[in-house]
Amino acid sequence: MTKLQLEAFLPYRLNRISAAISHEFRAVYGRHHDLTVPEWRVLATLGQFEEMGAKAIGHHSSMHKTKVSRAVRALEERRWLKRRECEDDRREEILSLTALGRKTYTDIVPRAVAFERRIMTALGPEAPFLLPILDQLEEIFRVP
Amino acid sequence: MTKLQLEAFLPYRLNRISAAISHEFRAVYGRHHDLTVPEWRVLATLGQFEEMGAKAIGHHSSMHKTKVSRAVRALEERRWLKRRECEDDRREEILSLTALGRKTYTDIVPRAVAFERRIMTALGPEAPFLLPILDQLEEIFRVP
DNA sequence: AATAGATGGTTACATCCGTAACAAACTAGG
DNA sequence: CCTAGTTTGTTACGGATGTAACCATCTATT
Numbered sequence: 352m353t354k355l356q357l358e359a360f361l362p363y364r365l366n367r368i369s370a371a372i373s374h375e376f377r378a379v380y381g382r383h384h385d386l387t388v389p390e391w392r393v394l395a396t397l398g399q400f401e402e403m404g405a406k407a408i409g410h411h412s413s414m415h416k417t418k419v420s421r422a423v424r425a426l427e428e429r430r431w432l433k434r435r436e437c438e439d440d441r442r443e444e445i446l447s448l449t450a451l452g453r454k455t456y457t458d459i460v461p462r463a464v465a466f467e468r469r470i471m472t473a474l475g476p477e478a479p480f481l482l483p484i485l486d487q488l489e490e491i492f493r494v495p
Numbered sequence: 496m497t498k499l500q501l502e503a504f505l506p507y508r509l510n511r512i513s514a515a516i517s518h519e520f521r522a523v524y525g526r527h528h529d530l531t532v533p534e535w536r537v538l539a540t541l542g543q544f545e546e547m548g549a550k551a552i553g554h555h556s557s558m559h560k561t562k563v564s565r566a567v568r569a570l571e572e573r574r575w576l577k578r579r580e581c582e583d584d585r586r587e588e589i590l591s592l593t594a595l596g597r598k599t600y601t602d603i604v605p606r607a608v609a610f611e612r613r614i615m616t617a618l619g620p621e622a623p624f625l626l627p628i629l630d631q632l633e634e635i636f637r638v639p
Numbered sequence: 640a641a642t643a644g645a646t647g648g649t650t651a652c653a654t655c656c657g658t659a660a661c662a663a664a665c666t667a668g669g
Numbered sequence: 670c671c672t673a674g675t676t677t678g679t680t681a682c683g684g685a686t687g688t689a690a691c692c693a694t695c696t697a698t699t
């Protein structure tokens with residue numbers, strides 16, 4: 352009779368760890384700015400690239416276009432993001448952060464960096480092995 | 496001007512990898528048995544422990560009690576799970592798999608084990624470092 | 640230039656999920 | 670006992686999500 356230890360099963364463990372880290376990270380910035388994860392990803396992408404269409408944001412941040420669409424609208428309503436018509440292709444709208452949005456971004460980024468460093472430090476001697484393993488896993492599952 | 500590379504940010508990468516692995520694993524058994532992730536977790540937990548209350552299942556599989564409640568009902572409707580009254584405490588119901596449910600379980604477990612081994616093999620020389628790192632991460636975030 | 644198909648983006652719908660409220664049953668202090 | 674508080678489990682509700690349908694616009698073929 353073959354059994355499986357769920358608590359040792361790789362997909363289960365990764366899912367749990369990922370959820371715990373996302374939850375913890377959201378608490379890091381959530382105390383100051385109330386943001387959902389999709390909103391944070393759009394903010395982070397626009398903070399990184401200045402100007403982008405919704406499609407490109409979705410591609411870069413691995414989000415479904417409806418998720419992007421809703422996050423963009425939410426950020427726009429908060430005046431953290433503005434749209435500009437694209438002259439080359441009038442279906443597309445070029446998105447960018449407002450001054451207010453950029454202020455939020457520059458406030459969160461140091462917290463994000465510190466959060467990440469806190470994890471790497473806590474990992475101790477195992478830390479150098481984490482990133483190559485993540486590279487490998489992304490390659491195995493063709494996560495672009 | 497500090498920026499953040501979202502695609503290199505640890506919470507983001509872990510979330511993406513975890514989602515990809517869950518998706519891939521669901522495809523492994525989903526072709527044969529249609530199951531949601533919570534249903535699979537309840538099935539796996541009862542396959543492992545024979546008899547359990549809903550509370551204990553939730554604790555062992557890290558699921559909210561409402562998630563457990565709904566998954567249990569779905570499995571019960573498929574006749575993969577049965578309830579039995581607990582004499583010591585009549586609030587609780589003791590849950591266990593039916594013969595049909597156990598058949599599904601013993602069908603899925605080898606696929607799950609093979610899936611996990613496929614990942615570990617694909618990881619190659621990095622593989623031995625993965626499990627200690629997961630242990631560490633679970634400890635850091637007090638994932639029980 | 641006209642039409643057919645492809646593409647960027649939004650929205651309706653169904654589903655899933657957690658919070659909060661709840662019922663039923665247990666426990667402990669008086 | 671009996672009442673107050675706790676615990677197990679279900680459910681109503683609001684919020685989030687993906688599928689599919691949709692609109693507007695672009696592109697390619699004729």
